[in-house]
Amino acid sequence: MRCPFCGDTETQVKDSRPAEDHVTIRRRRLCPACGGRFTTYERVQLRDLTVLKKNGRREDFDRDKLTRSIRIALQKRPIEPERIDQMISGIVRRLESTGESDVRSEAIGEIVMESLARIDTVAYVRFASVYKNFQEADDFEDFVAELRPPVVKES
Numbered sequence: 588m589r590c591p592f593c594g595d596t597e598t599q600v601k602d603s604r605p606a607e608d609h610v611t612i613r614r615r616r617l618c619p620a621c622g623g624r625f626t627t628y629e630r631v632q633l634r635d636l637t638v639l640k641k642n643g644r645r646e647d648f649d650r651d652k653l654t655r656s657i658r659i660a661l662q663k664r665p666i667e668p669e670r671i672d673q674m675i676s677g678i679v680r681r682l683e684s685t686g687e688s689d690v691r692s693e694a695i696g697e698i699v700m701e702s703l704a705r706i707d708t709v710a711y712v713r714f715a716s717v718y719k720n721f722q723e724a725d726d727f728e729d730f731v732a733e734l735r736p737p738v739v740k741e742s
C-alpha cells in the first residue's frame with residue numbers, strides 16, 4: 588500500500604483488527620520512509636457494481652461517494668459513526684445481492700432513504716429533499732406518507 592504522504596510503497600502493517608461486526612478489517616500502517624501513519628480498511632466486495640444514471644450514463648459504484656452523501660445528511664445528528672458505517676455496509680450488501688451488476692441511481696437513492704428513515708428522521712428528510720429535488724410540497728408529503736418513516740419525538 589502506497590504511503591499517502593510521501594508515495595513510498597514499502598509501508599508496514601502495525602496492527603489489524605476487525606471492525607463493524609467483523610465485516611471489515613482495519614489496518615494501522617506505518618511508512619518507514621517518512622514516519623507517516625495511516626489506516627486502511629479491507630472488506631469483501633461481492634461484485635463490481637455499475638451505476639446506471641438518469642441521463643443514461645454509467646459509472647463505477649463508488650462507496651466513498653455514497654458515504655459522503657450519507658454523512659452530509661447525518662451532519663450534527665446524534666448517531667454513532669459505527670452505526671453509520673454499519674448502515675452503509677448494509678446498503679452496499681443489499682445492492683450487491685440484487686444479482687444485477689447494473690444498479691439504477693434511483694434504486695440506490697431509495698435504499699439510502701429507507702435506511703436513513705430507520706435511523707434518523709431528520710437525516711432522512713434532508714437526504715430525501717435533496718435527492719428528490721421536490722418542486723411541490725405536496726409531492727414531498729405524498730412521498731413521506733408512502734415510505735412511512737418512524738415518528739421520532741424531538742422533545
Ligand SMILES: [Zn+2]
Pocket residue numbers: 590591592593594595618619620621622623
Ligand atoms: Zn511515507
